[in-house]
Amino acid sequence: MNNYISKLIQQGESQHLDFKFQITDSRKIAKTIVAFANTEGGKLLIGVKDNGVIAGIRTDEEYHMIEAAAQMYCKPEINFAYRTWNIEGKKILEIDVPHSTSKPVYAQNGDGKWLVYVRVKDQNLLASTILIKYWQKENSKKGVFIKFTDTEKMLLDFLKVNPFITVKRFCRLAKISKFKAEKIIVNLLISDVIEIMMDEKKVWFRLKDPQDYIEE
Numbered sequence: 001m002n003n004y005i006s007k008l009i010q011q012g013e014s015q016h017l018d019f020k021f022q023i024t025d026s027r028k029i030a031k032t033i034v035a036f037a038n039t040e041g042g043k044l045l046i047g048v049k050d051n052g053v054i055a056g057i058r059t060d061e062e063y064h065m066i067e068a069a070a071q072m073y074c075k076p077e078i079n080f081a082y083r084t085w086n087i088e089g090k091k092i093l094e095i096d097v098p099h100s101t102s103k104p105v106y107a108q109n110g111d112g113k114w115l116v117y118v119r120v121k122d123q124n125l126l127a128s129t130i131l132i133k134y135w136q137k138e139n140s141k142k143g144v145f146i147k148f149t150d151t152e153k154m155l156l157d158f159l160k161v162n163p164f165i166t167v168k169r170f171c172r173l174a175k176i177s178k179f180k181a182e183k184i185i186v187n188l189l190i191s192d193v194i195e196i197m198m199d200e201k202k203v204w205f206r207l208k209d210p211q212d213y214i215e216e
Contacts, residue, residue, distance in 0.1 A: 031115075
């Protein structure tokens with residue numbers, strides 16, 4: 001077996017690597033392409049089962065379905081790189097998806113809706129609304145002016161002694177609306193004071209560098 005492909009397969013599926021036995025739906029594969037583009041980029045191996053067994057692709061149509069996914073069902077369009085490998089008489093497609101500089105990137109689902117996905121470990125998850133707002137504000141040409149009121153101070157004081165906070169808990173503690181809480185969090189994300197974390201169950205926020213906020 002090709003040593004390069006063998007090492008990739010041995011790594012297993014991860015935040016930067018996904019195996020696909022076959023491509024049967026351009027919209028479905030667009031979801032994975034978008035998730036990689038919105039996160040840190042990634043690689044798809046087509047013709048490899050989830051358990052790492054090489055099955056090979058059956059026809060060149062699978063490449064054309066990926067091309068259709070990137071051009072028609074990703075917004076903006078994703079320019080990917082690809083290579084083909086012949087492993088023990090079986091053809092594998094290696095697709096490299098770059099990290100997008102124009103986030104958020106949307107994928108169209110089967111119902112025609114444009115949704116945003118991110119890659120978390122080996123899963124493609126729907127992006128939270130607050131992450132989308134952060135990207136949109138990051139892309140705008142306007143600078144961010146943050147007025148540190150008692151609410152911002154309370155949030156940072158809380159995070160000095162607690163590992164994380166959710167929007168819901170922030171709303172309760174500060175007695176503010178979800179809209180206001182998200183606005184404050186987005187500004188702190190833009191200012192690189194806090195960072196966003198997520199899994200399949202929840203989204204939370206923590207200090208970017210807690211050492212900067214430890215009082216002597």
